[in-house]
Amino acid sequence: MYDLIIIGGGPAGAAAGVYAGRKKIKTLLITESFGGQSIVSDSIENWIGIKKITGLDLAKTLENHVRAYENVEIKIPGKAVAVKEISGGWGISTDKDGVYQSKTLLVASGGRRRRLNIPGEDKFNGKGVSYCSTCDAPVFRDKNVAVIGGGNAGLEAAIDLIPYASKIYIINHGPKLTGDPLTQEEVKKSPKVVIINNAETQKIIGDKFVSGIKYLDKSDNQIKELPLEGVFVEIGSVPNSEIVKDIVETNKAGEIIVDHQTGATSKPGIFAAGDVTDEIYKQNNISAGDGIAAALSAYNYLLNIKKQSPAFAEATAGKPSNE
């Protein structure tokens, strides 16, 4: 049985792995890949201590750091698919290699891109519908495209597309863009960009590939159609909390509710950190710090189990020891 299983290899999971390594507790880290959501970023310029790094290089530095500790096993590519309470801890099932048991669990499974959930989105995924402008922008050279979403992610996608696409429609559901003013300015400078406000995307149409979208123009209540060949969906993210949603408390958005001092969830022995939690700021550096707090709390929880009777341990679970 492991002392700690960490689910996730983004900044939260990797930082937790490093601290678990330094505490010499028997740890397993299960992740599909290192680096988290920013692995696809071309340029990260706010990872403290490094002026500029690509997502892939950040992923490598995180992985190498975790691998420096012999007591931390890494299951990669691994996907945790279910969590069950067992005697003295948790059983974590994975997609390929069965069940791993651990006294404590740290959920750092991050978030994933929110989907539109409209007709055509699945059918044309990869056939004009994209969730990664950094990856796919060059494929849309001289084509008309839409970016769905007027927040920062949408504006940044538009910026990725400006050098390639011939026309970029930003489809924004609200009355005005919500992204940072500086980014808005940069987007509005380009003659290629057309902003459509008060628009609700309803359908992606096409034959083999995308040929257009239909949207409801809320200002005149008309359904309108735009012929185009690419749709970049940038409408935020959702937490990957499904595997523990029946065990720990989550909020309306599906985020795991944690004690922000300790990373403890509502269930003693389960901790969580990073974008899967109700942390307000979804930032790499913050996720790393949260991951550390959660790992240290898991460590203290383990010390308490060792010291105390099972009944007493239950009562004090999740709180840091005073040692």
Place this chain on the structure above:
Amino acid sequence: MVIIYTTPTCVYCQMAKEFFKERSIAYEEKNVSSDKEALDEMIQKSGQMGTPVIDIDGKIIIGFDEAAIKESLKL
């Protein structure tokens, strides 16, 4: 014969190229962002527009699917 269809900014393309380099497997890279013919070829072969697309002796793998690559190369 291994062909990888890439864009310069695609991280999974980088990962795929590193996978082959680490194993000293020769590959031809076609950058679909600057080569229109390669882009059409990639879309025709894979039926989709995402990169990377990896062609291993005619077997088409979409994305950096390590398990599928290993199977195709019998690694």
